[in-house]
Amino acid sequence: MQGIVAAVSSNGEYSFTKPNRDSITLLAGLGVEGDVHSGVTVKHRSRVAQDPTQPNLRQVHLMHEELFAEVGEAGFQVGPGELGENITTRGLDLLGLPVGTLLQIGAEAVVEVTGLRNPCVQIDGFRSGLLKRVVGRDADGNLVRKAGIMSVVKEGGRVRPGDTVEVELPEGPHRPLDRV
Template structure:
C-alpha cells in the first residue's frame, strides 16, 4: 500500500494549535524534532486528508494540522493498517504503528462545534524506528503489514 505525505504539522507546546512546516526531522525513538508530543509510544500522529474531508462535508472549516496530527497523508488507507505495521516515509524514515485511534478525554473544539471528531477513531500513532528528513509530497509505503491487531 502506498500514499504520500500531504502536510506536516508541529507545535512546540502541548495544547497549542499545530503549524504546518515544509520539512521535519524524524528522530529515532523520539518523534519529530521540535514537536512537544515526542517520546513515548505515540511519538508521531497521522491522519488521512480523506478523514479531514469527511469533517469538511459536515460543514466544519478544518485543514491539515487542525486535529493535532503531525502527518496528514493522502491516498493511503490508514485504517487498514494493523498494530506493528511498518511505514517507510521519504528516503529513509521508518515508523511502526503503535496505536489506532485514541481516547478523547477532553472534547476538542471541533467536537464541541459539531458533535464529532475523526481523530479518536481514524487517527493512528507511531514510533520512529529509523530517523530521517521528511517533507510534503514524500512517498509513503507500507513495508511490513501485521495480520492482527495484537503484537
C-alpha cells in the same frame, strides 16, 4: 500500497493544533524533533498523570487527509495540523493498517504503527460537535475511531510534503489497531 505526505506539522508547546512546516525531522526512538510529544516516555498530559514512565507509543501522529473531506460534508472545515497530527497523508487507508506495519516515509524515515489515536473532548473545544464525527459506531455497534494512527520512529530522517509513503505489512496474523 503507497501514498504521499500531504503536510507535516509540529509544535514545541502544548497546543491542540500544530503549525504546518516545510519539513520535520524524525528522530529514532524519540519522535518529531522539537515537538512537545517527542520522547522515550509518554508526553501526553493525561498519560503522564497516570504513569510518566510508560513507553511513548505516540511519538508520531499520522492522519489521513480524506478525513477532512468527510467531516467537511458535515459542515466542519478542518485542515492539516489542526487536529494535532504530525504527518497528514493522502491515498492510504491508515485506519485499516495492522499493528506493526512499517511506513517508509521519504528517503530515510521509517515509523512503526502502534495503534489508533483515541480522540478526546478537546476536539469539541476546537470545533463543537466534531468529536461525534471522528468517533462513532459501525453497523454492528462497534466503536470506530477515525482521528488517525500513532507510531514510533524506527529510523530517523527528514519528511516533507510530497514525499512517498511505502507500506510494509508485518508477517503472520495481523492484529487490528486499537487505541494507544
